[in-house]
Amino acid sequence: MSEITVRPFEPKDADGVIAVILPIQREEFGFSITAEDQPDLSVIPDFYQTGKGGFWVAEKDGKIVGTIGLKDIGNDQATLRKMFVAAAARGREHGTAARLLEQLFAHATETGLSEIFLGTTERFLAAHRFYEKHGFAQVDKADLPEAFLFMKVDTRFYKRGV
Known part of the structure; x- marks a missing residue:
């Protein structure tokens, strides 16, 4: 069994x-969305990999199997996106999501970020449990920083100190 690696x-x-993101959004979550609807995906280095941000991929056998982005929103704060x-x-046996998140947290610590925020939808119960298990606490929309990047589908929000 080959190892999953996480890299920038x-x-x-x-x-x-x-190829990882679109099928999940469209087929699993039922969103009618295209790559063109997500301009950040065509400019990942310029959008995510600037300031204290970053973007990482999980790879297995030379194929991308996971993604995670961190968008610097200023004030030593960032938004977790595109996980x-x-x-x-x-699943736990692969540990892909945990490895992606560990890489993001290590980067956040190294670059001096103080808080990470994220938005998700009410329906993603497994994601809620995962984020809460990894130190995120639910916050009200009104408590998000002004620079937070809202997605249309976001209805539930989380925050974690670094």
Whole structure:
């Protein structure tokens, strides 16, 4: 069984990232969304990998199986975005999501971030449990920083100190 590795995004990963994210959004979550509806995906280095931000991929056998982004929103705060893991790489036995999150937390600590925020939808109960298990606490929309990047589908919000 080959190992899953987590590494920073490189431009050659662009198609692999979209190949993980779009099917999950469309088929699993039922969102009518395209890559064009998500302009950040076509400019990952410029959008995420600036300031204290970053973007990482999980790879297995040369194939992208997971993604996670951290968008610097200023004031030593950042937003966690684009956390997706392909169905075949999910679960505790793979540890893909936890490894992605560990990489993001290590980066946040190294760069001096103080808080990480995220938005998700009410329906993603497994995601809520995962985030809470990893130190995120639910917050009201009104308590988010002004610079927080809202997605249309976000209805539940979390915050974690670094």
